Amino acid sequence: MQLAIVLVVGVIVLIGISGCQLPNSITMNNQDTPTIPATATIRPYQTPTVAITPTIAVTATTTPENSNTILTVWTIEAISPEADGDAGDFINNSLRNFRRANPDIEVDMILKKPGGKGGMLDFLRTSRQVAPTILPDVAILNATDLNQAYSGGLIQSLDGKLDRSIVQDLIPAARKMGTANEQLVGVPLGLDLEHTVYNTRTFTAPLVLWTDVLSSNSRYLFPAKGVNGLVNDTTLSFYLSNGGKLLDDKGLPTIDEPALRDVLNLYQQLLENGVINATALEAATTEELWPTYLEAKAGLTQISVRQYLTDRELLQSTSFAPLPVKKEGDIPVLIAHGWVMVLVTDDVERQRAALSLIEAFMSTSNNATWNSINKSIPTRDSAYQQLAGDDPYWVYLAEQLNSAQPQPGFVGYDQIGRIMQQAVQQVISGEATPEEAAATAVDALTP
DSSP states (O other): OHHHHHHHHHHGGGTTTTTOOOOSOOOOOOTTSOOSOTTSOOOOOOOOOOOOOOOSOSSOOOOTTOOSEEEEEEEOGGGSTTSSHHHHHHHHHHHHHHHHHOTTEEEEEEEOBSSSTTBHHHHHHHHHHHOGGGOOSEEEEEGGGHHHHHHTTOSBOOTTTSOHHHHHHBOHHHHHHTEETTEEOOEESOBEEEEEEEETTTOSSOOOBHHHHHTSOSOEEOOTTOSTTSOOHHHHHHHHHTTOOSBOTTSOBOOOHHHHHHHHHHHHHHHHTTSSOGGGGGOSSHHHHHHHHHTTSOSEEEEEHHHHHHHGGGOSSEEEEOOOBSSTTOOOOOEEEOEEEEEOOOOHHHHHHHHHHHHHHTSHHHHHHHHHHHTOBOSBHHHHHHHHTTOHHHHHHHHHHTTOEEOOOSTTHHHHHHHHHHHHHHHHTTSSOHHHHHHHHHHHHOO
């Protein structure tokens, strides 16, 4: 077993070289070299075909005479051999190469729901209570569940365990996402976030202030509906950028009434100026709004990094911009999302094997390849540089990531998120004034 673990260090770089390896750098088109009009119909993005014959099943059957270490990994379909296209091929190929490098370690991947009842976090909790022997060695969690998983004793700290070269190479936003209670407890596979793009035929420069958006005489699209009843990313970003707090000095959930009222006042003024309308409440994701922007029915829209990277080479007269802020000097805070690999087993010997698997998936080449496939942001700086080169978009993202915050996941945030979203809906639908909605939100949170 010790020999197998030692061999991992020497062969980790082999993972992902079959069919999924990236060149040393990827050069994307500069924003100033358009190819087709913004009003064009976007063709579905097609990634290169990778011919791989899977050799690792999603689940494995073991026999009593099998003396190998069998690592159990709980994951979601999108990060498994069952994922569509190149993502599934990459996972299959990586597992196959890991097994070749570690012939005495087998990997048993078991699919779980991403969230909710019977989802990953819920299943970890219930299994810990009633059937601890079925718990996995490694799991892949939504980053928003990380704090609760660690505070509930469901996962282990990675501090002092994970390869230091990986820890030191994590970009700051990834380190924030993987941290709970000042401990590194998860390693993000990739990041996604929303930012603004605008039509350069409508605007000659980015709209950097709220007043710029108000006087734009053009529609501004953002998904005001939110997801699962929680406040949408745009509102949360505006709120945090405006100095709003989610926790008070005692660490208790709070809503900053002046900061929220300012954001709601902005929405009220945008409504009055015809920059937004009540249909914003019908969209939960930026992808739902993207066709409207492409039809040139709006000059400014929120978009995810994934959508922009997917369609970027097809765009003309579109450029990226920071999120608008209230006043000069304010720093836009973007909300980052991602999935993290966590260590579940507390058995020291099994931890060694589990860590070798995590480290293999987090090699520079694998991290770059995975995020290239998924059109997301690498979490290791070395992988980021491999994808970025001197591309201005990646330079822009690096600046935005300096102030990016993971979507909150602390106990009590669900209540805050739902209360704030209700306030947004009340104002945009015309049911309440910004002052009334903000006051109601604060009252709803007060015990």
